[in-house]
Amino acid sequence: PPLYKQRYQFIKDLVGKYKPKKVADLGCADCTLLWMLKFCSCIEVLAGLDICENVMKEKMHRLSPLPGDYLQPAERSLTVTLHHGSVAHKDPCMLGFDLITCIELIEHLEESELEKFPEVVFGFMAPTMVVISTPNSEFNPLLPGVTFFRHPDHKFEWNRAEFQSWALSIARCYDYSVEFTGVGPPPTGMEDVGFCTQIGVFVRKYSQTSETAHFEKPTKAAYKTVFKAVY
Template identity: 75%
Template sequence: MDTNLQKDDFTGTIKFVPPLHKQRYQFIKDLVIKYKPKKVADLGCADCTLLRMLKFYKCIEVLAGLDIRENRLFNFERFRRHTLSPLPGDYLQPSERSLTVTLYHGSIAHEDPCMLGFDLVTCIELIEHLEATELEKFPKVVFGFMAPAMVVISTPNSEFNPLLPGVTLFRHSDHNYVLYIALAVEAATRYDYTVEFTGLGTPPPGTEDVGFCTQIGVFRRKYPKNGETVSSEKPTEHAYKTVFKAVYPSLKDEKYLQNAVVSEVIFGAEIMKQRLLGNFKSEDMEHSDGLQMQLKFQPFKYFLMCSKNHSPVEAEKLATDRSMEPFIDGNTVYIPLTKIFSIPKVNQLCGTIEKLSKLIDGKVALSNDGSAVIVTIEYEDEEQEN
């Protein structure tokens, strides 16, 4: 922390590098990396900077932001919604995780069931802006009603003010370190949480008793031993207004999963077809001169060359042999599903060959018994004649 403290010799002003607001965001990101929460809510989300950062963390499946200032949320919805919305690339390559981002307009003094079940709730530089009545209700709403697994509360320390001359501050006189600790300990005790105190912005040497410039409390819930959910008897009335919602495409949605699998299968089958055609043409040209050498080192290629005249029924029977490699019969390429399933991406997406068969059924041409993907060969000379 000490390395982040710098002093401008000309103005005498203390500066933090990187700035404290960036350090606060990094503090939350470090917690996300360590504890991997699935559901995160930011109370007092303002311009949604923190939410925009957190949407890239693969462990998070639900992001929610709450702010009482409707004009800020309105401006975000109007001008910056794209920063939290899915991009074209998200639809082209859907993520394996699901992600929903929602913004709410409302007061922290009100209870709403949309804020139940969260793993992490952040209150970054929020409580210093609350009115007395809101601040009084804050512990009951956050710790008693929401009851997340973890709560992070940061607030400025007014005792640091004398060390920052000439800086416009928003540190109220009652935001001192001792009072903050007392209130935090009381809330933790009443609502069955443990609390760990830390902060950002170390004071200069000799002034350590002032405390951090930004004081932080990390609260962790002591879960009930009987295993009952904390929100089992919560009311269902909604007090917040939804102003923005984005649902990202995900491979957990079978529609997107099917599209991804079909795309991989078609691409993989086309590659296999081109490889077989290349082998077939080279063998056809060298048949008279090097047949014995090809049979010795590449027996499968010889099978391809000799498999032109099977009847459709015979070809189907060959395709059902799961030990069989892809082969050409006339103008059709047969690629057993086991071969398709061996494609790493297809294997990863499907998990089982039965699921692969189900997902591509009706989307990809299959043999009559469904055991092989079939691809038709279009010869150039035939196309020119037509």
């Protein structure tokens, strides 16, 4: 399957394994991952955030309940919300999540946004688990037609050492553990380059109830809600 589908499948597998109830996707773009996740029966709250309102709205109606959802109400409740805003800003709507995914997001952030990202996601949102994926630049020589970056909007592409040292320093600072993996395995004989997409899976080491998280973090809203569906 294409690489983006492997990334989404990686998240679906993780959801199947850990059964998070509240999941947010940062940089959700056209909401394809959120749409896939709405079929995971463990999930009760789904949220998406993107800085580009238009791309988010393109196919957001896929997230609305279908007639069958009303005729045969499911056992679980599900709320899906889309927010327009930046991962450089804190908003209380992102508190109390079990899993936050950032798929191919960080390499699109400006330097000033990337600097704020750890404090916003790990310090403020502080979910139980965070998944971050980004290109592994060591794989680029194997990609036909890629001479510099894989995409003109990428602000950087990191090798494994660069990504891992960034991730490890965040984990140390915000009291998370982190493990590295990826999707898109290298061809036989080229194993040295690693996965095409590198992935860090962070798990919070301290426990926190959503109540204390909210209580300690009075913050004004910074995002605009652009879509909400209640199943």
